[in-house]
Amino acid sequence: xxxxxxxxxxxxxxxxxxxxxxxxxxxxxxxxxxxxxxxxxxxxxxxxxxxxxxxxxxxxxxxxxxxxxxxxxxxxxxxxxxxxxxxxxxxxxxxxxxxxxxxxxxxxxxxxxxxxxxxxxxxxxxxxxxxxxxxxxxxxxxxxxxxxxxxxxxxxxxxxxxxxxxxxxxxxxxxxxxxxxxxxxxxxxxxxxxxxxxxxxxxxxxxxxxxxxxxxxxxxxxxxxxxxxxxxxxxxxxxxxxxxxxxxxxxxxxxxxxxxxxxxxxxxxxxxxxxxxxxxxxxxxxxxxxxxxxxxxxxxxxxxxxxxxxxxxxxx
Amino acid sequence: xxxxxxxxxxxxxxxxxxxxxxxxxxxxxxxxxxxxxxxxxxxxxxxxxxxxxxxxxxxxxxxxxxxxxxxxxxxxxxxxxxxxxxxxxxxxxxxxxxxxxxxxxxxxxxxxxxxxxxxxxxxxxxxxxxxxxxxxxxxxxxxxxxxxxxxxxxxxxxxxxxxxxxxxxxxxxxxxxxxxxxxxxxxxxxxxxxxxxxxxxxxxxxxxxxxxxxxxxxxxxxxxxxxxxxxxxxxxxxxxxxxxxxxxxxxxxxxxxxxxxxxxxxxxxxxxxxxxxxxxxxxxxxxxxxxxxxxxxxxxxxxxxxxxxxxxxxxx
Numbered sequence: 001x002x003x004x005x006x007x008x009x010x011x012x013x014x015x016x017x018x019x020x021x022x023x024x025x026x027x028x029x030x031x032x033x034x035x036x037x038x039x040x041x042x043x044x045x046x047x048x049x050x051x052x053x054x055x056x057x058x059x060x061x062x063x064x065x066x067x068x069x070x071x072x073x074x075x076x077x078x079x080x081x082x083x084x085x086x087x088x089x090x091x092x093x094x095x096x097x098x099x100x101x102x103x104x105x106x107x108x109x110x111x112x113x114x115x116x117x118x119x120x121x122x123x124x125x126x127x128x129x130x131x132x133x134x135x136x137x138x139x140x141x142x143x144x145x146x147x148x149x150x151x152x153x154x155x156x157x158x159x160x161x162x163x164x165x166x167x168x169x170x171x172x173x174x175x176x177x178x179x180x181x182x183x184x185x186x187x188x189x190x191x192x193x194x195x196x197x198x199x200x201x202x203x204x205x206x207x208x209x210x211x212x213x214x215x216x217x218x219x220x221x222x223x224x225x226x227x228x229x230x231x232x233x234x235x236x237x238x239x240x241x242x243x244x245x246x247x248x249x250x251x252x253x254x255x256x257x258x259x260x261x262x263x264x265x266x267x268x269x270x271x272x273x274x275x276x277x278x279x280x281x282x283x284x285x286x287x288x289x290x291x292x293x294x295x296x297x298x299x300x301x302x303x304x305x306x307x308x309x310x311x312x313x314x315x316x
Numbered sequence: 317x318x319x320x321x322x323x324x325x326x327x328x329x330x331x332x333x334x335x336x337x338x339x340x341x342x343x344x345x346x347x348x349x350x351x352x353x354x355x356x357x358x359x360x361x362x363x364x365x366x367x368x369x370x371x372x373x374x375x376x377x378x379x380x381x382x383x384x385x386x387x388x389x390x391x392x393x394x395x396x397x398x399x400x401x402x403x404x405x406x407x408x409x410x411x412x413x414x415x416x417x418x419x420x421x422x423x424x425x426x427x428x429x430x431x432x433x434x435x436x437x438x439x440x441x442x443x444x445x446x447x448x449x450x451x452x453x454x455x456x457x458x459x460x461x462x463x464x465x466x467x468x469x470x471x472x473x474x475x476x477x478x479x480x481x482x483x484x485x486x487x488x489x490x491x492x493x494x495x496x497x498x499x500x501x502x503x504x505x506x507x508x509x510x511x512x513x514x515x516x517x518x519x520x521x522x523x524x525x526x527x528x529x530x531x532x533x534x535x536x537x538x539x540x541x542x543x544x545x546x547x548x549x550x551x552x553x554x555x556x557x558x559x560x561x562x563x564x565x566x567x568x569x570x571x572x573x574x575x576x577x578x579x580x581x582x583x584x585x586x587x588x589x590x591x592x593x594x595x596x597x598x599x600x601x602x603x604x605x606x607x608x609x610x611x612x613x614x615x616x617x618x619x620x621x622x623x624x625x626x627x628x629x630x631x632x
Contacts, residue, residue, distance in 0.1 A: 015417055016410075016413055016414065016417065017413060020406065020409075020410060020413070020580070021406070021410075023406075023580065024405065024406035024580055027540070027542050027580075028540045028541060028542065029540065029541025029542055030541060031541040032539060032540050032541040033539070036539045036540065037540075038370065039370050039372070039376070040536075040539065040540060042366055042369060042370050043366055043405075044405055044406065046362040046363070046365065046366045047362070047405065047407060048406065048407070048410055049362065050358055050359055050362045051407065051410050051411055051414060052410070052414065053358060054354065054355050054358050055414050055418065056355070056411050056414060057411060057414060057415045057418070058408075058411050058412055058415045058432075058563075059415075060355070060411075061402070061407065061408065061411040062399075065396065065398045065399045065402060066398075068384055068387065068388060068398045069387065069388040069391040069396065069397070069398040070388065071384065071385065071388055072384060072385040072386065072387055072388015072389045072390075072391070072398075073388045073389060073391070074388075075385040075388070075389070080381065080385065081385070082381045082382075082384045082385040082388075083378075083381045086377070086381060089340065089359075089360055089363065090336065090337070090339075090340035090360065090364065091363060091364070091367065091377065092374075092377065093336075094332075094336060094337075094364055094367050094368070095367055095372050095373060095374050095376075095377040096374055097332060097333060097336070098332065098367060098368065098371050098372060098373065099373045099374045099375075101331060101332065102371065102373070116374075220356075223348060223349070223352045223356070224343070224344045224345065224348050224352065224353075224356060225344060225345025225346060225347040225348040226343055226344065226345055247374075264336070264339065264340055264343075
């Protein structure tokens with residue numbers, strides 16, 4: 001479509017100053033960093049081509065400016081509307097795929113990554129193995145025992161002191177920072193693996209929910225005649241001092257929105273099956289899920305240093 | 317470069333899910349407005365192509381999200397940082413060219429338009445013909461008598477009750493809303509033409525100035541190793557009830573930045589020559605500049621209704 005778009009636009013765009021975009025790109029000075037020069041030059045080219053191909057008018061552009069400013073104005077510590085707008089356009093999932101590919105090309109196939117999303121909070125409480133992250137009474141919630149092992153992708157050995165940082169919504173579809181009725185840090189926690197690499201805790205079988213649609217991201221969905229629903233999922237960041245942090249999500253197969261995610265984050269390898277759990281008064285369901293981390297050494301051998309990238313993805 | 321970019325990127329992009337972008341675009345529902353479907357589909361395609369061609373990582377994308385949110389957070393009644401970022405990337409000038417071409421294709425060549433910029437204020441004081449818009453003492457300012465006539469582009473007849481809305485900076489390079497030391501509405505005013513279509517008033521010969529570079533737009537300029545200067549110019553919106561409003565700027569030919577505008581707004585037909593003025597104790601310079609407006613009738617005959625566009629451009 002890009003090629004078609006470019007070709008098809010020739011007649012529509014030829015009436016505009018053929019030197020304009022080149023002049024803007026060439027205004028970049030000699031001291032610009034090479035990556036900046038390449039990336040912003042390409043961004044200018046694409047945005048200008050987009051404007052010409054669609055003959056964007058001043059009025060339409062002004063609406064876009066208002067939209068972008070409104071996203072920033074709505075953003076604060078608890079809400080990142082700029083990120084949400086990108087998510088709705090598939091951009092976070094795409095850059096996640098790109099970043100993952102840059103790593104996995106070199107290291108074969110560790111656990112797949114998925115987008116961070118706008119609801120992670122730094123420094124979640126450290127909890128003891130076997131604890132529950134459910135801080136309030138949820139009588140009819142689908143209580144779940146979630147367990148697994150964190151291993152080194154290359155050696156297969158368990159990783160001690162890996163941190164499993166987990167977060168998900170309450171059954172009402174809200175993360176605790178969105179919901180004044182939930183205790184602070186509800187349904188969040190960090191667990192440190194023991195020498196055997198194992199972790200286990202209690203959480204809820206997750207619930208599908210709409211992304212917040214009271215701001216620009218919601219306007220965008222409405223304009224596109226799209227639903228805001230995300231399939232039920234649990235978020236993780238799994239990290240260890242000697243390994244690249246892994247940002248991912250797992251999705252509940254029974255959820256119809258697995259094929260229909262408003263932010264396009266589902267990957268087949270991240271869809272899981274919750275099983276009925278017998279003989280545990282604390283949980284009706286269980287799920288075993290293992291994480292495979294790529295060591296810095298393996299990453300370096302492969303000539304990639306994507307660690308800094310994933311650290312940034314975790315908001316550090 | 318667009319074509320080269322697309323070709324060159326084939327090998328780099330083929331490793332990414334070939335269906336992803338189509339899936340995001342096809343998520344658009346049946347009730348989406350056709351223009352919205354076209355424009356946002358094209359935007360998604362261009363942004364995704366941009367990400368793949370440049371292999372944008374999660375870390376780089378997160379910086380962009382922070383950047384966009386910061387632009388919104390900095391924006392208020394007196395400052396539009398989202399607009400300024402677009403200006404630095406040449407986007408306002410480009411959509412201005414597109415909008416102007418859509419009109420002038422049909423109506424030949426009325427006065428050229430130019431970008432509104434982020435410093436216009438609605439409802440400037442109505443002043444009497446021959447008044448000065450200089451509200452404070454500027455002993456060493458280049459005082460200027462500016463005059464001309466507003467005519468109908470098609471008939472050549474003068475337009476009565478056309479509004480000439482004018483604004484420019486003080487010699488320190490600041491608009492009054494940026495500068496607590498200037499009186500409110502300094503160097504701004506609206507003048508109503510008489511039956512002969514004529515207007516005249518006193519202002520200053522304008523000064524080149526840097527756009528505000530203490531925010532994201534400034535960061536962008538720094539990253540691109542570019543200067544923030546705009547050539548000396550005076551802004552106008554000229555309107556009349558039966559005509560399409562004209563948003564434009566005129567530029568002082570003596571200014572070196574006429575070939576080097578940080579927001580790419582200069583057009584040759586908008587560069588003017590200020591002349592020395594004799595025998596007027598109120599001004600050392602004078603400038604005659606006429607405006608030609610396109611009537612609604614002429615626009616409609618030509619099958620374009622760009623008036624709503626330009627009204628929006630004026631912030632209405």
